[in-house]
Structures are given as C-alpha cells and as structure tokens.
Amino acid sequence: MEAKLKLKTPDEAEVVYYEAFLHCDSEVMAALWAAGDVICVHPGSGAIVGHAKVLRSWQHIFNDAQRPVLTFSVVKRTLHETLAVHLVAEAFETGDSSPTIVLATNVYQKFDQGWLMIEHHGSLVQTGAQGQTLQ
C-alpha cells in the first residue's frame, strides 16, 4: 500500500474516491478506506464488510470494466465533527443520450491522519425514476 493519505476534509476524501474510481487505482482506493469493519454496497449487491473484502470487490470491478466515464455531484452534505455523510449523484456516460444515475451515500470518518471512507452505499436509479433525483 502506498504512503498514507492525509485528507483534511470529507470533500477532499470524496475527490480522492472518485479519482481512484475513474482511474481504476486500487492502491489509492485501498489507502482511502479505513481499516476494520468498513462497509461497501455496490448497486444491487449485498453488504461487503471489512477492508480486505471491500478492496477485493473493487479489484474485481477494476479488472472487469473499462474505465468509467462519470461525473458526480453532491446532493447533501451532513458534517458533525468527526463523521460526515454525503449523498452523491453519480452520472455514468453510457453512449446513450441519458446517463445512468447511481445514488451513493458516502460516509467519511476523521482519524488522526485525516478523513477516510468507512461506507459506500450505491443504488441504481431505475429508468423513469430519474426525474426524482433533482426533486
């Protein structure tokens, strides 16, 4: 694993998360996730618990897929001292006229070294429901 990240805000952590996703960078992804019983729910998946299993799931995604083309926008930030919850809309370009939208709840925790990710929960917005995203 590379040198530890030192991220000063949840927003910095979020940028690192999406950069790692975009570049299929498993080293940065591994450094971004906290140790211990962190949780990742990919769209449609069950709960993947623990740093090693979460990182293995990302490695599978990085191995199987082309680099995604996505943009993200934060719908809502909640920050209380050492815990932050962001609801994020992820728009994946698919080649069609309308992107695929995934909503993600990203949870970050402040450690001595800085902010790290402790949960990612993604869900696919079904076609026909996307209008609600901007409600």
Place this chain on the structure above:
Amino acid sequence: MEAKLKLKTPDEAEVVYYEAFLHCDSEVMAALWAAGDVICVHPGSGAIVGHAKVLRSWQHIFNDAQRPVLTFSVVKRTLHETLAVHLVAEAFETGDSSPTIVLATNVYQKFDQGWLMIEHHGSLVQTGAQGQTLQ
C-alpha cells in the same frame, strides 16, 4: 402531526421507524423525520429531498401497499456524538421460501428533543447477490 417524539438513542429511533413502516403509520413517520432537507431514497428511486416530499412518498407507499411483513437486523452501527449511521438488512416476507432483502443506510441526528431520522437510503439486493449480505 402528533406530539413530538423524544427518542434517547439512534436505536430507539430505528425501532420507531420500522414500527411506523410495519403499521403504515404516517403520523409517526412524520414525527420521526427531522424538518428541513432530509433525504429519502427508496429502492430504485431518485433522491427525495425535504420533509414534505419524503412524507408524501411514504404516504404513497402506505396507500398502495398491504402492510409489509418484515424483520430488520443492524449490520453496522456508527455513532459519533450527535450523528449516527446504521446499515440495516431488511427482510421482507414474500410468500416464497426466501425473503426479499433490502439494505438500508439509516442516518439519525440528535436534536434538542432527541434523535430523529435525516436520511434513509434503501437498495434491493439482487437475487444471486444475497449471499454477500452476511459476509
């Protein structure tokens, strides 16, 4: 709206949430959700933002459906002073041998009156991925 709830812990709030869901009780649901830009993502839905819109979505669910038969179990609790994030597995009885599993990230905030819900993000676990729920 009924008299304000006074919930001393995130777990108490969670019990009230699932009781309101089970009993299709829109008054209790309205009292459980904080005011302001709270967020609800039903499985497959977009982000529904704001107390009134969130409650309207619950009213639609309560109007359209039979009372659900569900049990819930908390996969992970994260509690930092005034903010709590729970990942919960919801098992809906369907009449088939295996229940439908929804994973929910429930976020609670401590206010002067007690703990209230500020986010619910649910996603359906696709068939074939349910084994991951207990990882």
